[in-house]
Amino acid sequence: MIKSWKVLPLAWITMIGMILSAQAQGLKKVTLEDVFKKGRFNQKSVYGINWMKDGQYYSSLVQRSGTSTVVKINLATGEEAGVLLDGRALGVNFSSYSFNADESKALIATDVEPIYRRSSKGVFYVVDMASGQKQELMNGEKISYATLSPDNDKAAFVKENNLYLVELATNKLTQITTDGAWNKVINGAADWVYEEEFSMAQAFKWSPDGKKIAFLRFDETQVPEFNMQTWGPLYPQDYKFKYPKAGEKNALVSIHVYDLSSGKTQKIDAGNETDIYLPRIYWTKDANQLAFIRMNRLQNQLDLFHADATTGESKLIISETSKTYVDLDYNDDLQYLSDGKTFIRTSEQDGFKHIYHHNMDGSLIRQITSGNWEVSSMLGIDERAKKLYFISTEASPLERNFYVINLDGKGKKLLTPAKGTHTINMSSDYKFFIDYYSTTETPVKVTLNDAAGKEIKVLEDNQILREQLAGFALGKKEFFSFPTVDGTELNGYILKPADFDPTKKYPVLMYVYGGPGSQNVLNSWGGARDFWHQQLAAEGIIVACVDNRGTGGKGRDFKHSTYANLGKLETIDQIEGAKYFAKMPFVDASRIGIWGWSYGGYMSSLALMKGNEVFKTAIAVAPVTTWRYYDTIYTERYLQTPQLNASGYDDNSPITHVNMLKGNFLLIHGTGDDNVHFQNSVDLVNALIAADKQFETFYYPNRNHGISGGNTTWHLYTMMTDFLKRKL
Template sequence: MYQIKKTWALFALLMLCFSALAQQKKKVSLEDVFKSNSFSAKGVYGINWMKDGQYYSSLVRSASGPSVVKINVATGKQEATLIDGTKIGVNFSSYSFNADETKALLSSNIERIYRRSSMAVNHVVDLQTGEAQLLVNGEKIMYATLSPDNDKVAYVKDNNLFIVRLDNNQITQVTEDGKWNHILNGAADWVYEEEFSMSKAFEWSPDGKKLAFIRFDETDVPEFNMQTWGELYPQDYRFKYPKAGEKNAEVSIHVYDLASQNTIKVDTGTEKDIYLPRIYWTATSNILAYIRLNRLQNQLDFFAANTATGESNLILQEKSKTYVDLNYNDNFYFLAGDKGFIRTSEQDGFKHIYHHDMSGKLIKQITSGSWEVSSLIGVDEKGKKIYFISTEASPLERNLYVINMDGKNKKILTPASGTHSINMSKDFKYYIATHTQANSPARITLNTAAGKELQVLEDNQELRDKLKNFALAEKEFFDFKTVDGTSLNAYMIKPADFDPAKKYPVLMYVYGGPGSQNVTNSWGGTRDFWHHHLAAEGYIVVCVDNRGTGARGRDFKHSTYANLGKIETEDQIAGARHLGTLPFVDKSRIGIWGWSYGGYMSSLALMIGNDVFKAAISVAPVTTWRYYDTIYTERYLQTPQLNPSGYDDNSPITHVDKLKGNLLLIHGTGDDNVHFQNAVDLVDALIKADKQFESFYYPNRNHGISGGNTSWHLYNMMTDFITRKL
């Protein structure tokens, strides 16, 4: 008994010391996070490996203008300036080289359209003469791309596909029928861009003699009308947005032959209600591969098409009782000499690497195990090795591995815990690694392929030193089990002067959508430091990755299929109940907040979990999946015609009568993704149910609700709500 008392006294003394130390340091303020950007980490930007692997180029910005410099890998020193923006009179924002590095394409005056699409003024620079050639008389064009044979640029303008010759500026119009809100050639429609992560929808053949492209006929897709304010009369912005169960664009694949100026249509089958989200040139210009998905996305077909005739042959097929996730099945790498292709698939329950011959026959499953290949970094055909990032160490970690193509001699190259992202040289001799941890900002290094560190490119030492002046508690990881025994991963941020004898209010942060992941050992950035501000004000911040999230295998991810919101909400409620059992948590003051899918989750959790949650902030939420787009929603819920209960049973609108706690609903009126209509309908339902709540709209702001003073205003308001209600 004496020993226990002695140990407790020592612990109490240590806590007092830590508390005193924390009080000497500065609290994280809102101004630190959103006004002075005190916690912004530095990066190394615009890095492109050069063809011989002994050099890489980097985009450097200075007061005089941008430039691209050439850096020697061995010495780490800059050897030349390849492009000087001041000399050529181009204030460019991005650049890319052609294959033999004799030319570079520069983009400037970039105008963003949606999440991935943009238009820009483009120049081609001759790297030997230094001359810059303005394309298309300086008009803004989309997706300008140099041909492999170096003498042409393909681009999209006004929904049509064009080619311009560099020797004489002669322009060839490949398509003629492009029309706003009707026909798109070579550019993805809104829903493909958002949900299939693509915007450019054309590719040069390896010899530069053909151009393959996807055509979207969205004539019959319903229009969404979004009003914008700021003029005497509000303006209408109309764009095609297929909501769940509605008509999609009809898509087709075409190949244009530059010599004959003929375009052939690829045979993709008789069914028109399909998706064609990927096209890939193989090692030859005679064969174009592509992916076809059915409307419910539970069957993926991989085809090879003859580019002279358009005839297609089925190479392989995957089916699922739930869905085949394109994000896990779109890494196709074609080997030289008709030695087949490398791809990724989660067909065995986890995303792994496979080797097939050109007929689709499986040669070898290269990786296996109860972990996932997060990304395929590169295939070194000469060395017969494959580089990839995986979760083998932990679902919370991302490490670089190398493995022989026969599946042997797997080796970890980045053993340090945390999250590693990799930029590998074309000859597979070097890579640039960006390494972060939950409590440590980016450290960017140059390394040999064997994992030996050669040079530190950026260590963010200035930020690390600055962090020492602030009272910050480290992000702590933990797990707990739900009622059915499922173990869930979570993290916690406590006040820096945490006292285990006190009771603290808790704010939970949630996203929770299919395949997502918030609980990772990685640097979090601005939103994390808002959470640190709340911790400084006496709150504990917790994040739980519910069932349905990523990095834990197909079954864990697909467990929410056909019933989005149900078990995810159960898991967040279970998390709150678990926290309520901890001696330092005030279980009467637990709140939850989230954005987008997280906004959907937070509002639903407050209503269904009205006995555990006191308050919720719901930012830009989906309030009924009937209002969201076809590709995302139907992948997880089927269509509303087939599964109406899956759409309605777990809509916050359905559960407004259960609201007891405090709700703050926030949305941008210019949200092209999750429409303001979602907030309007939830508000209407709350009024009908005679429920009091708070709401705020941001005029003309998109889904990110940012720009100018917006972020400061938003987080200031959310902080005030938490202070008043939690």
């Protein structure tokens, strides 16, 4: 990683420019059509991996002749050993599949319809693997989260906010809950805010023996309703859903356990306080012992409980508190060991996310990992060999590598030495893993490896894409770090045109997200957005990015530094970044712009207003413009409630700073955004009009937060490109 920019002699600069220019000659420039119409830079991957119980095979979902097929792969050779599910023979073109514990049955889904970010409903079938016969659940009506029982003979699912159970042998249907109703009560599925901010949609789990089902119940009755109009019919339609904005009432959430043998449902004791969060439920190795996490409204206390599933009685096991907040994402790797006596969890209580081993009463056995780096995720525990597998930032906060360590904290070993980003799928017997590896310059390479890291077979190397890339004049991301005025080191990258001439002056467009725990500066392959940046570079615009304070990969203190004042330090850091670029000899300091989406749109708006002396142009896509309009869980985690911290909400709202707007501003939003509501942009527009500020704006009818569908993406990026050509 480049630590700082060094001034080179002019002759060297000129020579470097000539070499780069010569290298770029004869190569094609990236165009918008290449990225968004022709999909020339779309990479392939390997999907639907399922490790088979015999330890000799894994299965994978592939498309053959336009039909879904699940094939079996030999782990020793990496070669295909047969077809397990044939969509053509079944008469179903399914999009997902799963097996039950003994692999005698498969569950497949088709005609899946997304609801919000993680929720969906579709038509589900259970396939008997021996006979090949399929059984349609709920007579083909659309249902959600169908899940086979561990004892192989039942399935549970959610339909219209109620939880159901079906016995596969007899097709007997049991409706477990009856009070589910739209915008009132949800059983077994998450409400909008839990789904978005706690990354969950399914909210029920089978007990290990298949005799009980634990589920969450959401009473949304008192949650304020948000109304979005859907445009298209003669009269626009109202879409109303429960959305708790900061400071408003949340759903009342409770945990229940349904006993299949008695048909009775037991409520679990989660304490007397009702204004809480219950974001996770787990089963321990004891089929009658449930575990759950409880958090207070401000999310500065996280409690782990164990509960008797029959009586509902619960006991506090671990309580973790913070002066800022306890991040659920950093405490979400809870695994109970088969001895029934201990469990493993993660926490950032020492300043970095690490792995801890506890007795069942919560007492600490040991901290397994330690150091000034983060465990990104815990992948599994080989109890027989007493080894634990995890991904971490130890090599660099810009990278993710795969490690193994003994449960006693000794013998740590790096399994993926190649620099870049590794995403791992480990086999259930811990003998093999699949490595999805990429860098900024190389698309994903998928390999099958043994537990020691030795490559067995390349499953996908994107060779066709690699060959195609060789025909394009592409800029290279250069990583660097620099100190801000207060000495804080920030990571960044810069993308120059392939024919970069160091004697010229270039405009710079900074790309920002900047939200808590996020990272844009990573040594990994980008998607279409990265290749849009390549297209801009081909047009002579340098693209750069800086991860400000509050972002991830550098420990708790760096991430929590923005607590109670979102937008303040982040904006200072983006302005510092712009000033840093402005001093470079090849940068035109009068033409520095910034763009971002969502939190990034919030940041780009603030940066243009508060940093009007360095930023001349900004694009804000689907921005938050006041945190008063965003949801409870996310916003209050970082800002407390508006009632407790009004200045934290208002001091760094773009609406508050419209009088400072001097440059070129393009504001874009989808009217059907269920996440960051169009209301944010409407209020910012009103404030800009009142301040007599000229700007450009565009809305996309009925489009959600992703602003996509049909010709939308092409239209959006064409418009943004044209704006940057005119204004930057």
